[in-house]
Amino acid sequence: MTLDPVLSHIDANIESAVERLLRLLRIPSISTDSAYRDECRAAADWLVEDLKEIGFVDAARRDTPGHPMVTGTMGEGARHLLFYGHYDVQPADPLELWDSPPFEPALEDTPAGKVIRGRGASDDKGQLMTFLEACRAWVAVHGALPARVSILFEGEEESGSPSLVPFLRAHADELRADLALICDTGLFDRDTPAITTMLRGLVGEEVIITGPDRDLHSGAYGGPAANPIKVLSRIIASLHDEDGRVTLPGFYDGVPEISDEMRAQWEGLGFDAEGFLGAVGLSRPAGEADRGPLEMLWARPTCEVNGIAGGYAGAGFKTVLPSKASAKISFRLVGRQDPLAIRDAFRARVREMLPEDCKVEFHEHGAAPASVMATDDPAFETARQALSAEWPRPAAFVGAGGSIPIAGYFKTELGMDSMLIGFGNDDDLIHSPNEKYDLRSFHKGIRSWARVLAALSEKG
């Protein structure tokens, strides 16, 4: 089965592919907010229908205690590939910062070219659809896929994937393949495709501190009464030292130094740290004083505060001494850092700094280790060459700052390696207002998958 007619078919039908993506983007499938439960289900149902249309006759919505999974299988071939993507999206707030409604997506002209604007355009609906469109083109041209392909779409990736591991365990034989393909990462730059071979893990913790059992007048009680915002601020301030290192005992256990070879390869990429920070209005690298930005993003663990709340935050001023203060804190992990040990160390720190008459409550939001891919598998070099054929510059093996726990779970639960290929750009504003996906990423992404499917159709 030849590749060229498939690529031509993709080019000829790109408009209808965009139309399909816009339809999926109109469904506000926000997984972290239970108010959108029905919308998540609707997105799953939409994908089942689209898979059936492509030819995945057994496509099905698989309900879980949380949001449903979507599965399907078709094709024969020497290699069995499992493709993973997620149809759930981040919350859209702050809504007032969107230039157009987050769930009324549209194709938009920008100085940098056409973009598809809307929540989930890049993370991860647009990326997920690049693979489906590649399959659609193969089937349209040749009546079949060049390899055996199974699909696994998740609806809880943005909310800690509570149902994922149980589902993998319950259906291990059905889901186990030779290799997993995951499309939830980015290009290295606009012209350089990337296969992500190092992924940071993630520990998410919510901490709620209670001082007085009710809100108090800060004049009538300020001084003698413990203020939970002050307590929480001291705890957060204690998490890093002056050099930006995390101070939790044992936090750096299992953190490897990157090899000189890898360091050399990364330096060869000519990463523009100034431009990277300048693009978001910053100029000075924060974090570990003795590490470069690229190393910090790809190969170093971090601790970030994702949200904080307490007392009166409305208009004007209220002299309240609040009863509660809370924060959402996440740790990005690398190498062999142990997520549970780090969670324990964090909770121990909080308890140790907590005044004896204050109370603390913890809510866990996921704990996944980092994963490092099996780049010695020749399939990685095969795929790298296929990508290099599509894009202006040769593909690179890179690290990733974000966490994609699924790769770790595929390894631990199914003994299966993963290959992460994605087409997002740094300016896609994922998790921010005005998220977009370049039309170029979408179009060349579809073509890239068509090539990778062909390349992987014979065992290396």
Add this chain to the structure above:
Amino acid sequence: MTLDPVLSHIDANIESAVERLLRLLRIPSISTDSAYRDECRAAADWLVEDLKEIGFVDAARRDTPGHPMVTGTMGEGARHLLFYGHYDVQPADPLELWDSPPFEPALEDTPAGKVIRGRGASDDKGQLMTFLEACRAWVAVHGALPARVSILFEGEEESGSPSLVPFLRAHADELRADLALICDTGLFDRDTPAITTMLRGLVGEEVIITGPDRDLHSGAYGGPAANPIKVLSRIIASLHDEDGRVTLPGFYDGVPEISDEMRAQWEGLGFDAEGFLGAVGLSRPAGEADRGPLEMLWARPTCEVNGIAGGYAGAGFKTVLPSKASAKISFRLVGRQDPLAIRDAFRARVREMLPEDCKVEFHEHGAAPASVMATDDPAFETARQALSAEWPRPAAFVGAGGSIPIAGYFKTELGMDSMLIGFGNDDDLIHSPNEKYDLRSFHKGIRSWARVLAALSEKG
């Protein structure tokens, strides 16, 4: 003119007095939120009507750039008294913590006796009405007041009183009296009335820190990109040392040590620190390690964080690295601390700790010095005896943790001393959900003012 028939009249008409207070409490005159502008005006109009009904024929609403003032004058006598109270109230949120709607006040039976429940019942509508009802009784019984009485009601006390000083300056001759009476403080305990002779000042500051110019994905940027929540937490943590002392340079300039005599008087009051903290679910005094709770509340300056916000605080978890974080911070001042010097020291600290590529914005919410009353004026002893005659235990001269800047402004702008008499209890939940005012405070408060008016009618 004799006092006893006035007291009897008050007892006979307490039910209609409560009815009037409930009508005033139904008006949600929240001054800090501009959405309630009309309601503030409505509360002012209601008071004008009530003053006219009592006999303040010249009662009038006096518009300002903010919320209106209410004024009126009646009566003749050796001493001219100016009574001050405020008709604006605190916001009612968090609404879900109210057992009954905050602006549908009702008389309620509790184990501790009948209470008037609703926002503003104690702070300050209920207190303000104790004085009007005393005047109403005097006029009803004797056709006149025992002294010349002017009224000044404010509608911006809970939002920094922006219009107050300009109004005092513009109408100094009209408002200047021999002595100001202010009803916005509390009893020392249920049986011990108090004249507050030391008031803490207040500096309110809102600080908004901007790191990246948009919300970012904490995985894609965490580490190299500055996190404004971390920056803000470090700043807040830096404001106090290990012993609970405020670390701003010069913060304690002008803070007097209290006299042994005053300390002895206060120890004589038998303040129950354990019960004071225990009542709000705490057990261990926070604040300055080497100071007692009563001294901290009445005679020591403090720094409290009244609110903090940043990033994602909704349901679930969002791995965002936020663009902004903000906090509302207030300083309580004593003695001769300079509010502007302290504001400057705070802002200097923030700027000094701010990473060079982050931005900061400040919003001021009032800056008032502490005030210490002229207790050598014999009127204070006269009033103390009048109060002692009404309550089970003799009245005490006390300090107050809360700030009532008006007393300072009367001194600086009109050269007039103030006497602070109020009937609130520590458990009134002012600034909290389920605010209440004891019926006993309201009833004996009215009787107390009837007595004080009589006592002050002749110059001591």
